[in-house]
Amino acid sequence: EDQVTQSPEALRLQEGESSSLNCSYTVSGLRGLFWYRQDPGKGPEFLFTLYSAGEEKEKERLKATLTKKESFLHITAPKPEDSATYLCAVQAEGNKLVFGAGTILRVKS
Amino acid sequence: DAGVTQSPTHLIKTRGQQVTLRCSPKSGHDTVSWYQQALGQGPQFIFQYYEEEERQRGNFPDRFSGHQFPNYSSELNVNALLLGDSALYLCASSRTGYHGYTFGSGTRLTVV
Numbered sequence A: 001e002d003q004v005t006q007s008p009e010a011l012r013l014q015e016g017e018s019s020s021l022n023c024s025y026t027v028s029g030l031r032g033l034f035w036y037r038q039d040p041g042k043g044p045e046f047l048f049t050l051y052s053a054g055e056e057k058e059k060e061r062l063k064a065t066l067t068k069k070e071s072f073l074h075i076t077a078p079k080p081e082d083s084a085t086y087l088c089a090v091q092a093e094g095n096k097l098v099f100g101a102g103t104i105l106r107v108k109s
Numbered sequence B: 001d002a003g004v005t006q007s008p009t010h011l012i013k014t015r016g017q018q019v020t021l022r023c024s025p026k027s028g029h030d031t032v033s034w035y036q037q038a039l040g041q042g043p044q045f046i047f048q049y050y051e052e053e054e055r056q057r058g059n060f061p062d063r064f065s066g067h068q069f070p071n072y073s074s075e076l077n078v079n080a081l082l083l084g085d086s087a088l089y090l091c092a093s094s095r096t097g098y099h100g101y102t103f104g105s106g107t108r109l110t111v112v
Helices: none
Strands: A003-007 A010-014 A019-026 A032-038 A045-050 A056-059 A062-066 A070-075 A084-091 A097-099 A103-108 B005-007 B010-013 B019-024 B031-037 B044-050 B053-057 B064-068 B074-078 B087-094 B107-111
Touching: A003 A084, A003 A097, A010 A019, A019 A032, A019 A084, A032 A062, A032 A070, A045 A056, A045 A062, A070 A084, A097 B031, A097 B044, B005 B087, B010 B019, B019 B087, B019 B107, B031 B074, B044 B064, B074 B087
Parallel strands: A010 A103, B010 B107
Antiparallel strands: A003 A019, A019 A070, A032 A045, A032 A084, A056 A062, A062 A070, A084 A097, A084 A103, B005 B019, B019 B074, B031 B044, B031 B087, B044 B053, B064 B074, B087 B107
16 A cells, blocks of 8 residues: 655754655655645645656755655755645555655744 | 635535535646545545546545536535544646646635
């Protein structure tokens, strides 16, 4: 069964304190791994799609990487506005996305 | 360019009632998927519609049904509501042949 596990469940950082979020997955036939940002009461906002091991993508203070078993979302010098829940999802057979439970990030100034 | 539009934004229903949620996909998108997100959890796939047919379904009972219209908009219907159906219901649209999914802001359903 396709499964996504995210860690940690919650992360508190000081402004400027870099860190990484982890997404471990087991899936038959990975068609893509997605990172989304979700603010309270809102829908997920697309960040990145990764397709193959070794691939990396960057956007402002965020960088996503992918191996055959996991993905990392690296946050460099975070700001309070980066506070949100970060969701990881895999696209397997068919088109459905299988999501992890998310990591709640809080950045304090 | 409007993104994915969902209505209503909030809804309160009584146990046993029926509810219909609506979704208009992003312009240029032809596929609509529905997800249920319980508090503190990631979204769970309910089903996907393409060319007005249900193409894939997750592990949800038959009380959950849907429809897609010729203009690609979609409805999610839930019958015989249970307290456990309380959640944020998300609609995501995509374009055939592309892997990008755009989510709406969701409908918050509360069953009392």
